[in-house]
Amino acid sequence: MTLALTGKHLIAGDWQEGEGSFQSSPSSGPARPFAVGTPAQVDAAARAAEEAFWSYGYSSRAERAAFLRAIAEEIEARGEAITEIGCQESGLPEARLQGERGRTVGQLRLFADHIEKGDYLDRRHDKALPDRQPLPRPDLKMVQRPIGPVAVFGASNFPLAFSTAGGDTAAALAAGCPVVVKGHSAHPGTGEIVAQAIDAAVKKQGLHPGVFSLIQGGNREVGQTLVQHPLIKAVGFTGSLAGGRALFDLCAQRPEPIPFFGELGSVNPMFLLPQALAARGAEIAKGWVGSLTMGAGQFCTNPGIAVVLESPEAEAFAEAARAGLAEVGGQTMLTDGIAEAYRSGVQRVEGSEGVRSLLTTTCDLRNATPYLFATTGKEWLANEELGEEVFGPLGLIVTVSDFEEMLAVARSLQGQLTCTLHLDEGDSEQGRALMPILERKAGRLLANGYPTGVEVCDAMVHGGPYPASTNFGATSVGTLSIRRFLRPVCYQNLPDALLPDDLA
Numbered sequence: 001m002t003l004a005l006t007g008k009h010l011i012a013g014d015w016q017e018g019e020g021s022f023q024s025s026p027s028s029g030p031a032r033p034f035a036v037g038t039p040a041q042v043d044a045a046a047r048a049a050e051e052a053f054w055s056y057g058y059s060s061r062a063e064r065a066a067f068l069r070a071i072a073e074e075i076e077a078r079g080e081a082i083t084e085i086g087c088q089e090s091g092l093p094e095a096r097l098q099g100e101r102g103r104t105v106g107q108l109r110l111f112a113d114h115i116e117k118g119d120y121l122d123r124r125h126d127k128a129l130p131d132r133q134p135l136p137r138p139d140l141k142m143v144q145r146p147i148g149p150v151a152v153f154g155a156s157n158f159p160l161a162f163s164t165a166g167g168d169t170a171a172a173l174a175a176g177c178p179v180v181v182k183g184h185s186a187h188p189g190t191g192e193i194v195a196q197a198i199d200a201a202v203k204k205q206g207l208h209p210g211v212f213s214l215i216q217g218g219n220r221e222v223g224q225t226l227v228q229h230p231l232i233k234a235v236g237f238t239g240s241l242a243g244g245r246a247l248f249d250l251c252a253q254r255p256e257p258i259p260f261f262g263e264l265g266s267v268n269p270m271f272l273l274p275q276a277l278a279a280r281g282a283e284i285a286k287g288w289v290g291s292l293t294m295g296a297g298q299f300c301t302n303p304g305i306a307v308v309l310e311s312p313e314a315e316a317f318a319e320a321a322r323a324g325l326a327e328v329g330g331q332t333m334l335t336d337g338i339a340e341a342y343r344s345g346v347q348r349v350e351g352s353e354g355v356r357s358l359l360t361t362t363c364d365l366r367n368a369t370p371y372l373f374a375t376t377g378k379e380w381l382a383n384e385e386l387g388e389e390v391f392g393p394l395g396l397i398v399t400v401s402d403f404e405e406m407l408a409v410a411r412s413l414q415g416q417l418t419c420t421l422h423l424d425e426g427d428s429e430q431g432r433a434l435m436p437i438l439e440r441k442a443g444r445l446l447a448n449g450y451p452t453g454v455e456v457c458d459a460m461v462h463g464g465p466y467p468a469s470t471n472f473g474a475t476s477v478g479t480l481s482i483r484r485f486l487r488p489v490c491y492q493n494l495p496d497a498l499l500p501d502d503l504a
Contacts, residue, residue, distance in 0.1 A: 042222060052208035062116060068173060079101060110456060144488055151182065152169050181213065232258065233258055236261050241389070244263075263417075264300075277314065306397045332366055339365065349371075355396075369393070416443075442464045
């Protein structure tokens with residue numbers, strides 16, 4: 001399929017101009033104009049989504065599953081066009097875009113299979129006890145029901161898997177909620193092609209056109225208006241802590257506050273225990289280098305921190321990591337802004353007291369090269385800024401004087417998406433001591449692995465205590481993510497004819 005871009009918004013099946021335009025800033029290829037959204041278009045999309053909810057919110061699980069599968073098919077039919085524009089806009093290699101497209105259609109089909117089974121509805125039934133003394137019990141049934149229109153913000157670092165038809169959109173549609181997407185200005189063309197695929201699936205399935213809209217970026221007012229619109233009932237967001245917190249506060253300040261499911265990133269620390277470090281320190285360093293620099297370090301699960309006990313083995317690990325990183329060349333970052341933020345982060349860490357450089361490189365324009373720094377546990381504990389995320393291939397080794405200081409470093413952590421233990425059998429006692437702390441810090445705990453590469457499945461948790469995410473009880477990846485856009489409703493003594501089909 002050839003690349004055919006309109007540069008317009010999709011508002012309930014209608015491709016519309018905006019009041020002005022912005023230019024894309026691709027890594028390669030031509031810059032293109034895209035319409036800037038307006039509050040009036042946000043209002044039109046939200047109203048159409050609310051109208052669509054009266055049919056889509058009460059559709060059958062089989063109908064919604066068919067819709068999800070139709071979206072997957074339409075995305076695959078546009079695979080070449082998506083890869084072409086995605087590579088131009090993001091600078092990501094073709095293989096990465098193809099893999100991300102596979103993940104995107106895979107999770108759509110996984111969610112389709114999942115809702116057809118019906119387990120996610122958490123159906124419960126307490127039968128009536130009319131003869132119970134001193135009071136009878138009524139008949140009570142409970143099921144999860146969709147909440148209404150959902151706003152989704154496209155992510156800069158995943159043009160497909162966390163954007164227009166990504167995990168938040170797929171989860172909301174699976175739950176029965178129409179979606180209004182605020183596209184990311186880093187990849188508007190990619191977003192439009194995917195929106196064309198969803199629009200085709202809407203028409204193929206005969207659904208209300210308000211079930212999906214895409215309003216392009218280029219204007220902060222669009223995002224602010226969207227989260228404050230009274231018909232929007234929840235928000236899905238993947239992005240920076242500053243941007244996410246600002247939107248979270250807007251959601252909380254509404255006359256009717258709504259849940260904001262923000263995934264805001266973390267430093268994803270690794271704790272290297274003595275037996276594992278002695279037995280395979282060089283191997284761990286090699287794996288860390290690969291994970292740290294994957295995709296120019298532009299993953300929310302990028303393992304930026306390694307905590308080690310002071311020892312000759314720790315020094316050897318640091319040298320192996322330095323040597324491995326020194327061989328990694330520059331990589332193109334997703335946007336000029338992300339590249340500039342990376343350089344600022346490097347300068348912040350480099351200028352921190354008690355931090356020494358193990359590998360210093362030079363990065364300019366949109367290129368990123370790896371950096372490696374080292375500090376002590378004492379300096380880490382004295383400087384909270386060292387625990388702030390630097391989005392890019394920057395590693396920091398924290399050397400602690402003893403295991404008690406390692407525990408103190410673990411306790412000092414803010415909320416994380418992941419924490420990793422590298423341990424052998426002889427490290428089990430120290431691992432057990434760390435586990436209660438790390439459980440309270442992260443949504444996913446790993447042993448002898450690396451957190452980049454988030455499996456889309458039933459058991460995955462991609463979320464964690466704040467500031468990793470704004471809702472510690474939710475995940476933005478996996479089938480459990482559908483539950484974010486549902487709420488429990490109890491039906492007391494209602495005749496079967498009035499119950500939702502899922503309880504009939």
